Amino acid sequence: MGAIYALELQDITCTFRSGEDRNQGYTAVGNTTLRIQAGEFVSVVGPTGCGKSTLLNIGAGLLAPSLGSVKVFGQPLEGINTRAGYMFQSEALMPWRSAIDNVMVGLQYRGVPDAEARRQAQAWLERVGLGGFGDRYPHELSGGMRKRTALAQVLALDPDIILMDEPFSALDIQTRQLMENEVLELWAAKKKAVLFITHDLDEAIAMSDRVVVLSAGPATHPIGEFVIDLPRPRDVAEVRHQPRFVELHTQIWSVLRDEVLKGYAQQLKL
Numbered sequence: 001m002g003a004i005y006a007l008e009l010q011d012i013t014c015t016f017r018s019g020e021d022r023n024q025g026y027t028a029v030g031n032t033t034l035r036i037q038a039g040e041f042v043s044v045v046g047p048t049g050c051g052k053s054t055l056l057n058i059g060a061g062l063l064a065p066s067l068g069s070v071k072v073f074g075q076p077l078e079g080i081n082t083r084a085g086y087m088f089q090s091e092a093l094m095p096w097r098s099a100i101d102n103v104m105v106g107l108q109y110r111g112v113p114d115a116e117a118r119r120q121a122q123a124w125l126e127r128v129g130l131g132g133f134g135d136r137y138p139h140e141l142s143g144g145m146r147k148r149t150a151l152a153q154v155l156a157l158d159p160d161i162i163l164m165d166e167p168f169s170a171l172d173i174q175t176r177q178l179m180e181n182e183v184l185e186l187w188a189a190k191k192k193a194v195l196f197i198t199h200d201l202d203e204a205i206a207m208s209d210r211v212v213v214l215s216a217g218p219a220t221h222p223i224g225e226f227v228i229d230l231p232r233p234r235d236v237a238e239v240r241h242q243p244r245f246v247e248l249h250t251q252i253w254s255v256l257r258d259e260v261l262k263g264y265a266q267q268l269k270l
């Protein structure tokens, strides 16, 4: 028997069928295997449009692969991955609910009584630095605060796996680094398996235990895998100045660069 992973995508191929002709299609992901251990922080980087979100959606159970299997803690995934929490690039907050009501909603959905859900949601808001902002509506919060609320919303459900798709790409660099450090602190305390999608190599190296590089599409697949042996705890702004960081960056970029150029050339053709 092999090792049990928190999330295991095995020999995944994902072809999107085009409208009329069911035999025609675009193979976004081709023959990809990706394994994440419990407590491991793995980033996936790759050129724009290569298939990163497709892989994440497959891990979330939002999309079924055309070929291959997905296992969650050793069990075949059927339907939505209920052991996982997701944080997407776009805003996921409900504009008509206050911050605390947004954080509470998942707990209520799980059947936690209102008073207890409110208590837990408030504790999570405090943990992400928004203790005094629970009554505010999303439009009354800054972009960074909305991201913090979304983070509290995900963490409140205590998922064993956290799936993040470029969660901070819309933020300014300072807010982004603050959020990255907060995520690392929260992760260090609870050690969840994290699959983090980004096109920012610096962010991937600063945050992760392992960085997986994907090829340009079509049929994207891993073309490199790097263990990030930088000591923890890390400060994402400071770690960038360490000689080992620079070394890893140079190594990974030498693999990623050509793919980024290919990916960019393909986008211009579309």
Ligand SMILES: Nc1ncnc2c1ncn2[C@@H]1O[C@H](COP(=O)(O)OP(=O)(O)OP(=O)(O)O)[C@@H](O)[C@H]1O
Pocket: 016, 017, 026, 028, 046, 047, 048, 049, 050, 051, 052, 053, 054, 055, 199, 217
């Ligand atoms: N539902 C769909 N139907 C058809 N094609 C799709 C669908 N979803 C994604 N694709 C295509 O599959 C490819 C991979 O898309 P995906 O969103 O996974 O890439 P990505 O690496 O996350 O992109 P980005 O870096 O821009 O966020 C793209 O060419 C996209 O157009």
